[in-house]
Amino acid sequence: MGGAKFCRFALFPLMLLMLLLLPGRMVAQTDYVTTVTLKKLAGTPVGYKGETYANLFDGKKEDGNSSKWCCEFRGSAYVIFEASKAGIPVGYTITTGNDNANFGCGGRNPFSWKLYGNNEGKNGAWTLIDEVNKDKVLQDKNNTSYNFPCEGSTSYKYFKWEISAIHSGSILQVGEFELKLNTCTHLKADGSSALGAAIKTVEPTCTEPGYTTKECSLCHLIVKEYLNLLKPHTLTHHALKAATCTETGLKEYWQCNVCNKLFSNKAATTEITDAANLVIPANGHTLDSEGNCTVCGANRYALFNNLDGITDVTITDNGGYPWQILDSKAEGMQDLGFTIPNGSNVLMSSNYHKPGSSSETVIRFNVSKPILLTSQILVSSEENKTLFDFYVDNNKELSISGKKQTEYKVLLSVGEHSLRLVYKKGNRSDANADRAFLYNLKTSVTIDDYVADYESSNNTLTFKKVTSNNIESLDLNHAVIVNKPTVGDMCRLLGINSTAIKSVVFDKSFKTYAPTSLYGFFRGLTKLETIKDLKYLNTEQVTNMSYMFSDCSALTSLDVTHFNTAKVTNMNYMFYRCSKLTSLDVTKFNTANVTNMSYMFCRCPVLSSLDVTKFNTANVTNMSYMFESCSALSSLDLSNFNTAIVTDMSYMFYGCSALSSLDLSNFYTKEVGNMVCMFSGCSALKTIYASEKFVTSKVQSGEGMFAWCKNLKGTILEYNNSKTDHTYANCGTNGYFTPVFEYAEFNEGTGTLTFRRGLSKPERAYALNLEASEPGWLTHKDEIKKVVFDASFANARPTSCCSWFWYCTNLATIEGIENLNTENVTNMGVMFCRCQNLSSLDLTNFNTGNVTNMYGMFSNCQNLSSLDLTSFNTANVTNMAYMFDGCSTLTTIYASEKFVTDQVNGGDMFNECRSLKDYSFSKRDSKYANYKTGYFSKLVGKNGDDKIGAAGETLATDNLVLDDNKDFVAYEPFAAKAASYSRTINAGTTWGTLCLPFEVSLDGQNFRAFKLLSADDVTETVELEEIEGSIAAGTPVIIKMKDGATELNFTEADKTIAKDVQTAETADANYKLQGIYTKKEFSKDTDNNCYIVKGDKLMNPAKLLGTSTKSVGSKPFRAYMADNSSAPAAGARMFSISVGGSTTAIEQLETTADIKAEYYDLQGRRLQNLQKGVNIVKRGGKTMKVIIK
Incomplete structure (x- = not known):
């Protein structure tokens, strides 16, 4: 029962009193009538014109017929109203306004309020009926009603609704307020009861009276008539x-x-x-001077009882605060913050709230055999002011402050050892439980742990996993358990200097070790020359790589291409002072979550090349000293850097003396406050390219920004050592930057708007807009017919596409949109709004990872029938309201699981999208922006040039029609509600192959299907086995037509579509039958081991290519046989062949590449065709045996 609360507030005497006061029968007022009307009496604020509080009670709350109360909110608002008939309030309904979901209109709903009632009038005393604080029910949706219950027991005629807070902003908005009143007394005119016969009776319990439900003949509501009975409690006695x-x-x-x-x-x-x-409460221990209990006899040695391999334990205290046995009743224990398991043997520090003191105890013991000692350690103290130090054999193993619970393991050899526990307090450090604990010691002679093993002969430290049932059999005298944060710490435990390490090796067994931090892991290994197999250092869970290779000044090479950095947030000082690194491949780094890159490559003076073009810096705030003193770098491509939230760029390029130019034209520096010495010492720097986005409006420290940049020249200004601060960071005549312009130019003659990037801008061209501002070219919105993104614009990195083509109603085509790089864009609001002449839009290259606003993005694009948004990642989008509003001909929207709506305002997202499958006007918000239960489809494949979309909890497409002239590609498995395929067989052709992505039943088919069992050119034997029942999806087979049939027709329902074709190998794996969904051209050189079915013979395509035939190909949904041996021989079957790029009839090929075959049975009788069993086949001078089962 410990601490569990029973929320029972009604005491027995109170219950008894209630029963005495109740009438024999009590009617519950829980239902309401709908005939009561409400009338406003008073209120404040009144509201805007036409939007006063009177509208709350006019009944207009539907789309197209609504009104609202909308007013300035200054901390409080109320409305007083009168009911047409008094009644008991049992609930009320609040309806939102008509535009709550619109852009900029969110947050207007009430957040906290009270509802009062009285029977005196608007000036009477009010009685509280209901109160709501910090409401979570009302949403920013348009004309949406929400119900709130209230438990009234008194009838009122007058009411007051008082609002004390709204969700956000300064405008209050409510569409309708409806009150639910129960006005019926359930009494007839003569005073007799109007309640009918009992419908249902519920027996009383010991806490609840029973009741009977009856129907009122006046209001026809079902009411409860309570009985004044309670059953006695059934009690069980629990002794002290x-x-x-x-x-x-x-x-x-x-x-x-x-x-x-x-x-x-x-x-x-x-x-x-x-x-x-x-x-x-427990009594707690009564302790003697050594920390042992004088009442229960518990003592400190219990922690070491029955530990295998440990003997002769002695405990010595240093100072006046010995470590004692656990006392759960001691002061501060209620603030521990962790749980120590019941029954644990524990030692804890005793200098609680003793500023400047130290609780220190030493435990000495003998180890009789090699063991692994495991201990649990818990610290609950003030961060950074109190330290717990844990020593093993006088080596400090741990130093912990704050609150932490951890396990620690150490390998101990035979001999004497010691543990020293020191809890040292600062002058004022009394937070949390203000104690440290050591508990649950265990020993083991087995090991299954990660170790660092040092080999002194070659100064190599190897990280590996060791698993053994006998530690004594292993040589672990120079190994430590990997539970220290850095290599340097492990070296100290091994008793060696970290500068002794010349090589670090990661064994393959170490790859399952998954640290969460690699902070300073190799830091200070100044003699480290090589790191072997770094790929086995698992970085999948790592969040911190700061200082990881700092001061590894002897490293000449470093392979970090296998690093998984998806969770890393901190990379500062990562390669600091790696002074011999000449190159570094960081192109595989995922930096999407990194916030700090300061000092990352600082003082890497011989690093001659560095490719950071793949870096995602959208979340980086600190780039100070990032490339400082990288004096061998002659070039640096930062064209993909997103600097929109960076605040510090001080010393970023300081001392990069080999750089002759820097292109910072995509730098957006609106948040940067520190640019001190940013380019200082860049003595070879001649040109810095920048755009209008490089601003210094927030810079507070910018001195020396261009100091010693003696070769730097701007548009006009040449370097002057008296002009070196941030005021010269501009593209004007008094700045050192060379402008790069990103602009749009309108051609009135052709109606074409062209986006370009270059070193000059035409006089009448328009600069790109920033954030939510309106672009200048919209002055021509009615004239724009065509948009072109010039190839030069591919290097531009706009940060906003807001309103770019807003109301360009005559825009019909967009060319070169692949040159629009959107990786830095945050705002796509109303980007294509009202582009009603656009019939197609290719957004497959769009990167929306940083976009937050998609409000009205495609609104009223009335001519678009489909949109492929598969590339859209909407994890950061917060506004999708009206995104597809008015796209009346839109039938298909492709999207992936990356299109998420968890945090968006998505009101009216699909408003009037009436052509979407299963569209409903009541289902038009962002809840339906998915392919499982909404309007989206997932792109699961291509059928020729046609996209295949699937939807539903189990992905399914409606109808898949396969065709020999269309390649079929599936991106993932899916289902088809209907699937079909047909093929015309050339007259006289008996044999062929088939491979379909759906299962085919063989019942009633006009062909037989076979699988390949064996094919041996030496024994001239081909063995087939007939398939019964069905052909599995994706399975290649050889088929034989029946009775001269020339058509294949398959129509199947509700079939799973196999993504991949299968390979059917022979038992000896020498041959395989390979299926294909797409056309295949056979190469004379690389496909000389392939064999295709031709007529009823076996043929290698290379033989055909040796004739006048220029090329041999196979149509989709066939199969070919391949010889897996190292030296394949020629000969096999051929099928559906392309010659010279076009399909040629089998008969034509036979005239150039075939000799007629003859068939015999074992008795030598001539056969018309192959039969089940053994067949003798003669082809020219060659005879072979064919077995068909």
Whole structure:
């Protein structure tokens, strides 16, 4: 029961009193009538013109016929109203306004309010009926009603609704307020009851009276008529349980077996509402000077009892605060913050709230055989002011402050060892439990752990996993358990200097070790020359790589191409002072979550090349000293850097003396406050390209920004050592930057808007807009017919596409949109709004990873029939309201699981999208922006040039029609509600192959299907086995037509579509039958091991290519046989062949590449065709045996 609360507030005497006061029958007022009307009496604020509080009660709350109360909100608002008939309030309904979901209109709903009632009038005293604080029900949706219950018992005629807070902003908006009143007295005119016969009777319990439901003949509502009876409690007695030193006790009490209520007396008149009040606290230990209990005999040596391999334990205390046995009742224990398992043997520090003191104890012991010692350590102290130090054999293993619970392992050899526990307090450090704990020591002679093993002969430290049932059999004298944060720490445990390490090796067994931090892991290994197999260092869970290779000044090469950095947030000082690194491949780094890159490559003076073009810097705030003193770098491509939230760029390029130019034209520096010495010492720097986005409006420190940039020249200004601060960071005549312009130019003659990037901008061209500002070219919105993104624009990185083509109603085509790089864009609001002449839009290259606003993005694009948004990642989008509003001809929207709407305002997202499958006007918000239960389809494949979309919890497409002239590609498995395929077979052709992505039943088919069992050119034997039942999806087979049939026709329902074709190998794996869904051209050189079915013979395509035939190909949905041996021989079957790029009839090929075959049975009788069993086939001068099962 420990601490569990029973929320029982009605005490037994109060229940008894209630029963005495109740009438024999009590009617519950829980239903309401719909005929009561409400009338406004007073209120404030009144509201805007036409939007006053009177509108709350006019009944207009539907789309197209709504009104609202909309007013300035200054901390409070109220409305007083009168009901047409008095009644008991049992609930109310609040309806939102008509534009709550619109852009900029969110947050207007009430957040906290109270509802009052009286029977005196608007000036009477008010009685509270209901109160709501910090409401979570009302949403930013248009004309949407939300119900709120209230439990009234008194009838009122006058009401006051008082609002004390709204969600956000300064405008309050409500569409309608409706009150639910129960006005019926359930009495006839003569005073007799209007309630009919009993419908249902519920028996009373020991806490709830029983009731009977009846129907009122006046209002026809079902009401409850309560009975004034309660059953007595069924009690169980629980005797007193005394407390001990370590265990709590319980007071005497009685508990009801039915309702579980607790009582302190047998008569059940005094209820215990909180079970915690029954608990008798543990007495706690009475300790002697050595920390042992004088009452229960518990002592400190219990922690070491029965530890295999440990003997002769002695405990010595240093100072006046010895470590003692656990006392759970000691001061501060309630603030521990962790749980120590019951029954644990524990030592804890004793200098609680003793500023400047130290609690120190040393445990010495002998180890009789090699063991692994495991201990649990818990610290609950003030961060950084109090330290717990844990020593093993006088080596500091751990130093912990704050709150932490951890396990520590150490390998111990035979001999004497010691543990030293030191809890050292600062002058003012009393946070949390203010204690440290050592508990649950265990020893083991087995090991299954990660170790660092040092080999002194070659100064190599190897990280590996060791698993053994006998530690004694292993040579671990120079190994430590990997539970220290850095290599340097492990070296100290090994008793060697970290500068001794020349090589680090990661064994393959180490790849399952998954640290969460590699902070300073190799830091300070100044003699480290090589790191072998770094790929086995698992970085999948790592969040911190700061200082990881810092000061590895002897490293000449470093392979970090296998690093998984997806979770890393900190990379500062990562390669700091790697002074011999000449190259570094970081192109595989995923930096999407990194926030700090300061000092990352700082002082890497011989690093001659560095490719950071793949870096995603959207979340980086600090780039100070990032490339400082990279003096061998002659070039640096930062064209993909997103600097929109960077605040510090001080010393970023300081001392990069080999750089002759820097292109920072995509730098957006609106948040940067520090640019001190940013380019200082870039002595070879002649040109810095920048755009209008490089601003210094927030810079507070910019001194020396261009110091010693003696060769730097801007448009006009040449370097002057008296002009070196941030005021010269501009593209004007008094700045050092060379402008790069990103602009749009309108040609009035052709109606074409062209986006370009270059070193000059035409006089009438328009600069790109920033954030939510309106682009200048919209002055021509009615004239724009065509948009072109010039190839030069591919290097531009706009940060906003807001309103770019807003209301360009005559825009019909967009060319070169692949040259629009959107990786830095945050705003795509109303980007294509009202582009009603656009019939197609290719957005497959769009990167939306940083976009937050897609409000009205495609609104009223009335001529678009489909949109492929598969590339859209909407994880950061917060506004999708009206995104597809008015796209009346839109039938298909392709999207992936990356299109998420967890945090968006998506009101009216699909408003008037009436051509979408299963569209409903009531289902038009972002809830339906998915392919499982909404309007989207997932792109699962291509059928020729046609996209295949699938939807549903189990992905399914409606109808898949396969065709020999269309390649079929599936991106993932899916289902088809209907699937079909047909093929015309050339007359006289008996044999062929088939491979379809769906299962085919063989019942009633006009062909037989076979699988390849074996094919041996030496024995001239081909063995087939007939398939019964069905052909599995994706399975290649050889088929034989029946009775001269020339058509294949398949129509199947509800079939799973196999993504991949299968390979059917022979038992000896020498041959395989390979299926294909797409056309294949056979190469004379690389496909000389392939064999295709031709007529009823076996043929290698290379033989055909040796004739006048220029090329041999196979149509989709066939198969070919391949010889897996190292030296394949020629000969096999051929099928569906392309010659010279076009399909040629089998008969034509036979004239150039075939000799007629003859068939015989074992008795030598001539056969018309192959039969089941053994066949003798003669082809020219060659004879072979064919077995068909």
